[in-house]
Amino acid sequence: MLVHSRTGRWTAWAGFAVLFVPLFALPLLVIVAASFSTHWSGAFPSGPTTAHYTAAVRGESLQALTTSLVTAVTASVVALTVGTWAALAAAALRKRGRRVLDALFMLPVAVPSVVVGLAVLVAFSQPPVLLNGTRWIVILAHTVLVTAFAYQSVSAALLRLDPMYEQAAASLGARPAYVLLRVKLPLLLPSLNAAAGLCFALSMGELSATMMLYPPDWTPLPVLIFTATDRGSLFTGSALAVVLMTATLLALLAVSRIRTKASYR
Amino acid sequence: MPTTGAKDDAGRSLPSWVWALPPVAVLAVVFLYPLALVVRESLAPGAYADVLGSESFRDALVTTVWLAVASTAGCLVLGFVLAVVIAFVPFPGAKAVSKFIDVFLSFPSFLITLALLFLYGTVGMANGLWTDATGDATGPFRFLSTPWGVLLAEITYFTPFVMRPLLAAFSQLETAQLEVASSLGARPLRIVRQVILPEALPALAAGGSLVLVMCLNEFGIVLFTGAKGVTTLPMLVYGKAILESDYAAACVVAVVNVALSVGLYVLYRGVSRRAGA
Numbered sequence: 351m352l353v354h355s356r357t358g359r360w361t362a363w364a365g366f367a368v369l370f371v372p373l374f375a376l377p378l379l380v381i382v383a384a385s386f387s388t389h390w391s392g393a394f395p396s397g398p399t400t401a402h403y404t405a406a407v408r409g410e411s412l413q414a415l416t417t418s419l420v421t422a423v424t425a426s427v428v429a430l431t432v433g434t435w436a437a438l439a440a441a442a443l444r445k446r447g448r449r450v451l452d453a454l455f456m457l458p459v460a461v462p463s464v465v466v467g468l469a470v471l472v473a474f475s476q477p478p479v480l481l482n483g484t485r486w487i488v489i490l491a492h493t494v495l496v497t498a499f500a501y502q503s504v505s506a507a508l509l510r511l512d513p514m515y516e517q518a519a520a521s522l523g524a525r526p527a528y529v530l531l532r533v534k535l536p537l538l539l540p541s542l543n544a545a546a547g548l549c550f551a552l553s554m555g556e557l558s559a560t561m562m563l564y565p566p567d568w569t570p571l572p573v574l575i576f577t578a579t580d581r582g583s584l585f586t587g588s589a590l591a592v593v594l595m596t597a598t599l600l601a602l603l604a605v606s607r608i609r610t611k612a613s614y615r
Numbered sequence: 616m617p618t619t620g621a622k623d624d625a626g627r628s629l630p631s632w633v634w635a636l637p638p639v640a641v642l643a644v645v646f647l648y649p650l651a652l653v654v655r656e657s658l659a660p661g662a663y664a665d666v667l668g669s670e671s672f673r674d675a676l677v678t679t680v681w682l683a684v685a686s687t688a689g690c691l692v693l694g695f696v697l698a699v700v701i702a703f704v705p706f707p708g709a710k711a712v713s714k715f716i717d718v719f720l721s722f723p724s725f726l727i728t729l730a731l732l733f734l735y736g737t738v739g740m741a742n743g744l745w746t747d748a749t750g751d752a753t754g755p756f757r758f759l760s761t762p763w764g765v766l767l768a769e770i771t772y773f774t775p776f777v778m779r780p781l782l783a784a785f786s787q788l789e790t791a792q793l794e795v796a797s798s799l800g801a802r803p804l805r806i807v808r809q810v811i812l813p814e815a816l817p818a819l820a821a822g823g824s825l826v827l828v829m830c831l832n833e834f835g836i837v838l839f840t841g842a843k844g845v846t847t848l849p850m851l852v853y854g855k856a857i858l859e860s861d862y863a864a865a866c867v868v869a870v871v872n873v874a875l876s877v878g879l880y881v882l883y884r885g886v887s888r889r890a891g892a
Contacts, residue, residue, distance in 0.1 A: 369696065372734075373770075374715070376734065377726070381729060383733075390743070432642075439634040442631040443635060455638075464834050472649060555722060557834065
């Protein structure tokens, strides 16, 4: 306890509330409030309605949601596979090799997402591989962006892993493949789940690279939110934003439930 | 898979670096090769001279850097204050607040700008309160389409990225130190300055440099403000490539932006490794 006097403590809490509520709690609340209203001319929104939501689960909006979900799931699965493989391979290397792999796989974090989008667009609009105008270019860019986070989470988890388990298994005559599948991966399962949740959330909200390369028939939800707000339909945009936040939260919740189940192993 | 010490397998098992080849090959095809193409494209004759000499590029560079530096400073101050209260003046619900911060991190950044439109936009809550109270036709808050609006949004969105490492560092701080200091008569502000701040420096450095890189690369927040006056480097890349179809210029701006943020990122990795974070 840093502050012992009662008034001091209340001052600290009041200061905290004055900073925290308008900066962090209010933004999310106003988006939810706006998504249920038709006007915002006074201090508070007016004209309660659910019309934005009925529109948000139909036609173009529903298609954008499924587009986002398919993109996020595909990108996360591929990123987890590549990222886990790379992290396992890096852990078996000597120090210098590991640093090279770390640097290579962390590079997409440091490169601006817009530039990742530009690079993918430039590379796959020309032979030998033409992906421009297809959904695959969006999925590819998302995969590149989230692989770095998958790699980072898994290699952090590998550092914490007790080597005793695999040594014990190997000393009992287990083949390397068996050690990997039956000992290492089950022990890594909680962190793999956490990484999957992270990748999914990042891909669901990805806008920068997507803006550079989405084709007209593969419009993810963030792009639709942008086009809605850009033409002035702020209330439709906020209803779509609530749908996006809810979908992300539900997925994170589902992933955290798997994690608690796996940790009993 | 890669085990180094299986002697009886030595004849058949591959050296461990072979296992690293497939993922590196994938990365090379989908990321390194495209990045190399961007660099090659930027080397088109005259592209660098055109872009680096242009007013719009220099403006964007200056705007990007000062916005990123100011946002980082704001995040560090705000994040430190909030984390100190959560960690050392705990209140009922402080756990819920740190959970909320984790959730906040999983939302995309442009949601903040969207929310600010309702809070401080021309027909938002703040201006609505003003017009209701004074009877004026319009409110005084019009900063949203200026760099200050972007600054507010970036500080809001990135502060949690500073708070998380700080809270982790504070949870390892020996509370006995604080008790001793305060029993010796030190006032809370002095304890913060002389005991807590030195302990927090590595986490502040790590969080601050991460936020600096992310601010330099931020696109969604700037795009959503829709301000013509605020052009950052990522916005310039988007504008040149998609709106003007001038790929050579876009690649030049991209190379500059990558050099700036990768340079800072290398610094961040160094700092965070030293901080043990």
